[in-house]
Structures are given as C-alpha cells and as structure tokens.
Amino acid sequence: MLLAIDSGNTNVVFGVFDGVDFVKAFRCANDPKRTADEYIVWLSELMKLNGLDYNDITGTVIGSVVPETEFNLISLCRRYFDGEPVVIGDDGVELGIEVLIDRPEQAGADRLVNAREAHVTYGGPLICIDFGTATTFDVVDGDGNYRGGVIAPGINLSLEALYMASAKLPLVEIAPSKTVIGKSTQHAMQSGIFWGYVSMIEGMVERIRLEYGEDMKVVATGGLADLFAEKTSVIQHTDRSLTVRGLIGIYRKNRGNR
Structure with missing residues (x-):
C-alpha cells in the first residue's frame, strides 16, 4: 500500500492506496507540536478500525504547506514506514509539469x-x-x-x-x-x-x-x-x-x- 500525506494549513490528510485505487482517508488537525510517535498511534488505530495494517505500507509521499509540521511527518515515514518519503518541492522530485510563474x-x-x-x-x-x-x-x-x-x-x-x-x-x-x-x-x-x-x-x-x-x-x-x-x-x-x-x-x- 501507498500513503499520501497532504499537510494543509488547517488539517493533515492521510490517504491510503492499495496500489491501484484510493482506499481511505484519515484527517487530523495540523499541530506542529504533534510528534511522529503521536501520529503513528493515531493513524495505526484508525487504520485497524478500517481493516488496514500500517505495516503493509511500502511507500510514502508528502505535500506540505506548513514547514513546521514537515519535519515530524518525514520522521514518521522514516521511522515507521522504513523508507525515505517523496517530498514535493525537494530537489530531484519531478512533478511532470512546468511551473510558468515569476517565482x-x-x-x-x-x-x-x-x-x-x-x-x-x-x-x-x-x-x-x-x-x-x-x-x-x-x-x-x-x-x-x-x-x-x-x-x-x-x-x-x-x-x-x-x-x-x-x-x-x-x-x-x-x-x-x-x-x-x-x-x-x-x-x-x-x-x-x-x-x-x-x-x-x-x-x-x-x-x-x-x-x-x-x-x-x-x-x-x-x-x-x-x-x-x-x-x-x-x-x-x-x-x-x-x-x-x-x-x-x-x-x-x-x-x-x-
């Protein structure tokens, strides 16, 4: 399974994909003080209630507009999903589109x-x-x-x-x-x-x-x-x-x- 993390100004949305289709989304308030350990306790319990196991996640991707939250989300992926996430905006991450604006x-x-x-x-x-x-x-x-x-x-x-x-x-x-x-x-x-x-x-x-x-x-x-x-x-x-x-x-x- 793949996990997409959308960190917005108000909420963080965790979207789970089974490799082909979108399965489920879980949402929590965006709190920069929330640690990687707190995220996994909350997320694993919600996934379990929906018949999902976080150990089945094999890849993660993060899109964030809140820099203060991004570090803990990256830590979550590294520590509990055993891999480096794709982070939108990082050097080398290809979007597949041209961004034709001044900045x-x-x-x-x-x-x-x-x-x-x-x-x-x-x-x-x-x-x-x-x-x-x-x-x-x-x-x-x-x-x-x-x-x-x-x-x-x-x-x-x-x-x-x-x-x-x-x-x-x-x-x-x-x-x-x-x-x-x-x-x-x-x-x-x-x-x-x-x-x-x-x-x-x-x-x-x-x-x-x-x-x-x-x-x-x-x-x-x-x-x-x-x-x-x-x-x-x-x-x-x-x-x-x-x-x-x-x-x-x-x-x-x-x-x-x-």
Missing part, C-alpha cells in the same frame, strides 16, 4: 499537485478551485502547465473574522439561505457569506476565462466543493480526493509502483 519556488505544493492531477483526470485548459483555509483558483493550460492563479480568504476564515470583529453579529452556519435579501441579522449574514462566495466564484471564473482567452473547464476540490457546486453552474466537476491522488501520481512518477 516557481513560491507556488504551494498543494496547488501544483492539484494542477497536475486535475489535468491528468479532466484535461485542459482548466481552473482548479480548492476550498481550503484559503480559496484558491489555479490555472492550467492545455499542455498541463501551471500558469498561476488567485488566492482569496477561505469562507471559514472570512466567517470567523466577521464574527470576531463585530460585537453583535452571531456565528452562523455556512449554508444557502432561501432568499438573498435577509429578513434578520442571521439571515443577512448567511446570505452574505454563502451567496457572496458564490458570486465571487462565478465572477472570478468569468474574469479568468476572459483574461486567458479560452473556454476552460472548472474542477473543484476541498471540503465545501460539493456544497457550492450544487448552487452554481460554473463548476463542472467536484473531486474530493484530487490532492491525495495527485500525490500518489507524483510518487509513482518518481519511484514507480513500488
């Missing part, structure tokens, strides 16, 4: 992994939207090259900032309100958060397509991808396992199927 070293590992896997799965040109701590729009050309993108505050971050910065506004659920015009404070906030984000998604996709000069597919991933895809026609595909599949694809490009 390629600044592109987040998750964005490049998503770009590659979205093109492999859906073709291009395309826009990949990732609903994470930040909401990102990444542009991939017809040849699979990464052309840049947009970074906006994530919806949970925006909602929390609104709640923290105001004395009387409540914390509301992220869900579509029945009407755009709110008849109460909570209704108005819910509309502003949800339909405001839908409008941002639709407007940004339109502007990117106009600037790029071609029609483009739109693929969405991340925890809220399905919720927003239900309410806007600009998203053609949702793919919750895009990042971990992309990590496995890069592992295989660099290490084969072993």
Whole structure:
C-alpha cells in the first residue's frame, strides 16, 4: 500500500492506496507540536478500525504547506514506514509539469499537485478551485502547465473574522439561505457569506476565462466543493480526493509502483 500525506494549513490528510485505487482517508488537525510517535498511534488505530495494517505500507509521499509540521511527518515515514518519503518541492522530485510563474519556488505544493492531477483526470485548459483555509483558483493550460492563479480568504476564515470583529453579529452556519435579501441579522449574514462566495466564484471564473482567452473547464476540490457546486453552474466537476491522488501520481512518477 501507498500513503499520501497532504499537510494543509488547517488539517493533515492521510490517504491510503492499495496500489491501484484510493482506499481511505484519515484527517487530523495540523499541530506542529504533534510528534511522529503521536501520529503513528493515531493513524495505526484508525487504520485497524478500517481493516488496514500500517505495516503493509511500502511507500510514502508528502505535500506540505506548513514547514513546521514537515519535519515530524518525514520522521514518521522514516521511522515507521522504513523508507525515505517523496517530498514535493525537494530537489530531484519531478512533478511532470512546468511551473510558468515569476517565482516557481513560491507556488504551494498543494496547488501544483492539484494542477497536475486535475489535468491528468479532466484535461485542459482548466481552473482548479480548492476550498481550503484559503480559496484558491489555479490555472492550467492545455499542455498541463501551471500558469498561476488567485488566492482569496477561505469562507471559514472570512466567517470567523466577521464574527470576531463585530460585537453583535452571531456565528452562523455556512449554508444557502432561501432568499438573498435577509429578513434578520442571521439571515443577512448567511446570505452574505454563502451567496457572496458564490458570486465571487462565478465572477472570478468569468474574469479568468476572459483574461486567458479560452473556454476552460472548472474542477473543484476541498471540503465545501460539493456544497457550492450544487448552487452554481460554473463548476463542472467536484473531486474530493484530487490532492491525495495527485500525490500518489507524483510518487509513482518518481519511484514507480513500488
């Protein structure tokens, strides 16, 4: 089995593959203080509950946007999975795409992994939207090259900032309100958060397509991808396992199927 580790700003996702197909994903809060020993206790127990044995893992790959967490994840792979992980961004690790931006070293590992896997799965040109701590729009050309993108505050971050910065506004659920015009404070906030984000998604996709000069597919991933895809026609595909599949694809490009 292969293990893909996606270390994001909020969560770390561990995706298990049986060599052919995606099997299961496990998620925990990203805490830089969590040690390799703590990770393995948590992960091995969850794998056992799902009929999996961590001793069967033969290869690991890590994509991280949190440098403080990366050391302990690498230690986890070395100590408990008996091998050196493929780490996105390390010298010699081939992504299989060209990163055609001014400072390629600044592109987040998750964005490049998503770009590659979205093109492999859906073709291009395309826009990949990732609903994470930040909401990102990444542009991939017809040849699979990464052309840049947009970074906006994530919806949970925006909602929390609104709640923290105001004395009387409540914390509301992220869900579509029945009407755009709110008849109460909570209704108005819910509309502003949800339909405001839908409008941002639709407007940004339109502007990117106009600037790029071609029609483009739109693929969405991340925890809220399905919720927003239900309410806007600009998203053609949702793919919750895009990042971990992309990590496995890069592992295989660099290490084969072993």
